[in-house]
Amino acid sequence: MPELPEVETIVRELKRELVGDIIIDVWTDSSKNLQGNFSEFKKEIKNKKIIAVKRRGKNIFLFLEEDKIIWIHLKMTGHLLIGKYKFNKKEWVPVDNDKLLDPNNRYLHWVFLLRSGRALVLSDRRKMAKIVLLSDTSFAQQKSLKKLGIEPLSSGFTPEVLKTILRRSKSEIKRVLMNQEYIAGIGNIYANEILWKAGINPWIPSNKLQESQIIALHRAIKEVLSQAIAHRGTSAKDDNYRDVYGERGKFSSYLKVYQREGEPCPKCGTLIKRKKQAGRSTFYCPRCQK
DNA sequence: AGGGGTACCTGCGGGC
DNA sequence: TGCCCGCAGGTACCCC
Structure with a gap:
């Protein structure tokens, strides 16, 4: 689901809301999200203070005292929400009625109860999000993290x-943009938007x-990502993405090609096309992106 | 190396 | 209405 702008929005808020708070308990009905044993995990993080929150690419890290790091990757449908929740019969529901309408509340699979009375909650419709408990040492040894490319901002x-970076690969440019080992944080929405803005054909070889x-391309990467952060990310057609307060991202109305197949290109009026590329939908203007 | 495909999961919307 | 299909913001892994 979330790409760099969404994860950055989430992390900024987590930082503001969570640093100094203490995890007093954790609940889940989907321990598959966790790498490792749940009771062990619970024991390790219980009563630990959150001392920092950081982002790297699309990865989120909650740093706890005593050398504990909770590594979270939200994958396609993971959301982190903060609020007051209560256990009602067999499921967690938000105490604040306004939040009942947030579609993500239907898919709550993890609840971290906090000393402040609030909870940090992971909703995940497709249950693909990943949670891993690390220490400083194991953090430094994670292959996928070590391989992450440069932060584009x-x-x-x-x-x-x-x-x-581009000279190193003969792959199609869109694949390179989305390859986390080259540049960290760009996914399908922003790769499409960036290439349109730069007027570059998604299939031309990177080199x-x-x-x-x-x-x-460099300018488009910087501009698209920072504008998307300024608008708190993208909640596209399926209305999936929400920030930690359950609010939509406002960059959706600035999307030029993503999910706009058949609509006129904002630059030249030619109809936007959609084609499969590397198993994903690529949206592009056949005229501006020759 | 680089492209293609599948698997992981679940739900939604469109077509018939 | 019911069913089948394709689609979904990510990534790991296998095959050629």
Whole structure:
């Protein structure tokens, strides 16, 4: 589900809301999300204070005292919500009635009860989200984390650096953008939007991009991602994404091609096309992105 | 290396 | 209405 802008929005709020709070208990009906044993996990994190929250690519890390790190990847449909919840017969429901309408409350699978009386909740319709308990040492040993590419919004991500990345691969440019080992955090929505903005064909080999295209691509990556963060992420047609308060992301109304098959390209009026690429939908303007 | 496919899971919407 | 199909923001893994 969430890509860099959504995860960044979530993490900023988690940081504000959770740092200093203490996990007093944890409940789940879907221990498959967890790598490892649930009772062990519970024992390790119970009564630990949350001291920091960080993001890396699409990964979320809750740093607890005594060298415990909860690593969460939301995958396609994971959501983190904060609020007051109560156990009603056999399911958790929000105490605040306004939140009953949040579709994610139907799929609550993890509840972290907090000393403050609130809960951090993971909703996950497709149960693919991943939770792993790490220590500083095991954190440093995680292969998939070690392999993560550069943060596209960091100051180190310059046009020169992008050029070096692109020259390394003959793969189609959209695949490279979505490959977390090259650049961390871009998924299908933003890859589509970025390539449209830069006027680049999603199928051209990464190492064939012209200098001017690399400059345009670099600018598009920075602009699209930071604008999406400014609008608190994207809740697309299926209304899936919500922030930790259950609010929609407002970048949806700024999407130019994603889920706009058959609609006119905002630049030239040609109808937007959709084609399968690497098992995903690629939306593009056949005229602007030749 | 790089492209294709499937698996993990579940639900929704469209077509017939 | 009911059923089948394709689709979904991600990623790991297998095959050629």
